[in-house]
Amino acid sequence: MIPELGHFALILTFVLALAQGIVSLYGAWRGNLAWMAFARPAARWQFGLVAFSLLCLAWSFVSFDFSVAYVAQNSSTKLPLFYRIAAVWGGHEGSLLLWMFMQTGWAFAVSIYSRSLPEAMLARVLGVLGLITAGFLLFVLISSNPFERMFPVPAEGLDLNTLLQDIGLIIHPPLLYMGYVGFSVAFAFAIAALLAGRLDASWARWSRPWTTSAWLFLTLGIAVGSWWAYYELGWGGWWFWDPVENSSFVPWLAGTALIHSLAVTEKRGSFKNWTVLLAISTFSLSILGAFLVRSGVLTSVHAFATDPARGVFILSLFAVIVGSSLILFAWRAPRVGAGGQFAVVSRESLLLVNNVLLVVVTGTVLLGTLYPLIMDSLGLGKISVGPPYFNKVFVPLMIPALVLIVFGVLANWKRANLLDLVRQLALVIVFSVVLGAAIPLLYGQWQGTAALGVGLAVWIVLGSLFDVVKRVRATRSGVFSQPRSWLGQHLAHMGVAVFVLGVTMVSHYETETDVLLQPGQTAQVGAYDARFQGVHMVPGPNYSAERGTVELLRDGKVVATLYPENRTYLSSALPMTESAINTNGLRHIYVALGDKYDQGVWSVRLYYKPLVDFIWLGCLLMALGGALAISDRRYRVKQTRTAVQNKAMNTHKQVQA
Incomplete structure (x- = not known):
């Protein structure tokens, strides 16, 4: 009975989403x-x-x-509760x-936190989000129903994929989907602005916090996925340029360009066409990533499905969204x-140059990801x-x-x-080159590419600190009295520098040793x-493990004990x-x-x-x-002020009516 209730709730949601899309957009037109007001409660x-x-x-x-097929295929009585x-x-x-939970959650958030928007603009945004929700729900109901029953009912389930029995499954997909789906809000704002013919600073200011929110969730999702693969797969790598990894990285690159473009549109009213196209592209690339993961065209530890029919549906949805937008x-565009x-x-x-570089990088990564699939689908061979390839084209562009x-x-x-900028940054340039x-040299071997990477990281950190000191002196106020958006900009750029430093050092100075050891023998690793x-056997809730014991010594003293395992699941x-x-x-x-x-080796x-x-x-x-x-104050202040104005305007219109 409970699965049927869940399925019926999805059917109701589809009807409501379709009605929200049609009624809200028609009401705005x-x-x-009254028709526009339907959008808020419908989204909630x-x-x-x-x-x-x-x-x-x-x-x-x-x-x-286990009468629910999806439960039987992905669970078992031995699976711990948190993994279930x-x-x-x-x-x-x-x-x-x-x-879909994330999709409707973002629409719910827009309906709650967008009081500053004119009713017509909000109705258009929620209307577009409603149509997107309806499209994906139709996909769920037709070909991906999670509540489908199976008979006869098996006594035991097939268990969850052993690769997924990790805390990473609890954290990584929700964060990643929050990023993917969050870009639908930026897309909806862009489409709403095009429908209204209002591509101005106000539109950019409304869209900017939502876009940044989606970007930060996608950043965290990719980072957690990288960490998960790093410790779970046992290869010691943090990024493999796997096609499914690339399918999340490509919208992140486009989203990064979109954030910078929105800043220019808000401040100077420029880059309007750039911003709209980037908003369309970023969400479209998110859908393309869903197609790659769920169509069966890829064989990957990240892929979810192997049913080509599902891929055709997503590809059709992708074509409709991209084509119509x-x-x-x-x-x-000619009126902008x-x-x-x-x-x-x-x-x-x-x-602008930054955006061009990011778009070119996005294109090169996308080309390297899709080209083998296109060649294979055309029968031109597997490559x-x-x-x-990715390292040679990505690094020089970045x-x-x-x-x-x-x-x-x-x-x-x-x-x-x-020239004035160079003069201001003279000391920063010198310190970047020297450091x-x-x-x-501290790592024993000087390499030119390592020096370049470290120098770039130092350049970004010192350059950001220079701008902070310069502004604090000019305003004669403390660091924390500065606008949060400005502080956030520098913190994010310093994050880029820290990331570049980590990638540079681990790429150039990591060591790998594959040895055969008997109990009591040692091998060198770094210092x-x-x-x-x-090795001894350890039982688990739904597995048995061969657990090794490795002592880490420095100067003959044990500083840590490590316990790697090989697990065999039931x-x-x-x-x-x-x-x-x-x-x-x-x-x-x-x-x-x-x-x-043999012999305990x-x-x-x-x-x-x-x-x-x-x-x-x-x-x-x-x-x-x-x-x-x-969290910048200017968004909150302007939202409150505009909300009051919009409320007064709507009241006046109702009185006139």
Whole structure:
């Protein structure tokens, strides 16, 4: 009965979402306040209904209702409770339901926190979001119903994919989907502005916090996914340029360009066409990522489904969204003004170059991801595009983008003097070159590319600090008295610097040792000795594990004991690696247990990874910078003031009516 209630709630949500899209957009077109007012309660009811449906599916997992096919395929009586709950989104159907929960959740948030918007604008935004919700719900109801029954009812489930039985499943997909789906709000604002013919600073200001919110969630989602793969797969890598990894990275790159473009549109009224196209592209790339994961065109540890029919539906939805939005843009674009003028050297021009670089990088990553699929689908053979391609095209394009970060924040709007900027940054340039050349020497081997990476990181940090000191002195007020959006900008840029430093050092100075050890034998890893003490069996709730004991020694003293495991789950004969990691913030000692040989000999993989934590610390700082930016006082003050004005205006219209 409970699964049927959950399914019925989804049907009601579909009807309500379709009605919201049609009624709200028609009401905005006709100027009918009553029809426009339908959008807010409709969005809130949808969120409640999908939340109820998600709870129904969670209850089916918790209560071992194996009559539900999705539960039987992704759970078992041996699965611990917290993994049973996370298994709700551990497969294709449940992950789509989580997607819909996020989709309606964003619409709910817009209906609550957009009091500053004129009723017509809000109705258009929620109307577009309603149509998007209806499209995805139709996909769920037709081909991806998570409540479908199966008979006869099995006595035991097939268990959750062993790779997913990790805390990463609890955190990674919700964060990632919050980012993916959050860009639908930026898309809806862009479409609403095109429909209204109002591409101005107000539209950019309304859209900007929502876009930044989606971007910070996607940043955290990608970072958590990277960390999860790093410790779970036992390869010691944090990024593999896997096609599904790229499908989340591509919208992140486009979203980064969108954030910068929105800043120019809000401040100077320029880049309007850029901003609209980036908003359309970013959400479209999110849908494209969903297609890659769920269509069966990819074989990956990240892929959810292998049903081509589902892929055709998502591809059709992608075509409808992209096609209709581009047609609308082509119709409205000639009416959009050019915006404020600016010189060849100015903050606008530097941000324009930044956007061009980010778009080119997005295109090169997308090309490397899709090209093998296109070749295969055309019957032209199977090819593989791996890290060598991505590293060779990505890194050279990002170097000038990193250089421009500092110049971009220091340059004046409209017109700037390049020589004056260089003179101001003379000491920053000197220190960046010196420290960039010196720091790699601390690791025993100087490499030019390492010096370049370190120098760029130092350049961004010192350049950001220089701008902070300059502004604090000019305003004669403390750092925390400055606008939060400005502080968030610098914090996010410093996060980029920390990330670049971590990537540079671990890429150039990590070491990997694959050794055969008997109990009592040692192997060197970095400045440490790893002493293997043997393996013993450990039972788990739904697995048995071979747990190794490795002592980490420095100067003959034990400083840590690590316990890598090979787990064999009851539902799978394939062993799963559980690595063990020792960190002090400046390096990782990473240990993974391999195969067993004769006479108690085991294969052990040992990695020394300097500053690898800086990769995820940098992502965290970027996200915190985004969170700080969206809490800026000017958004709250202007929203409150505009909300009062809109309320008075709507009351006046009702009285006249």
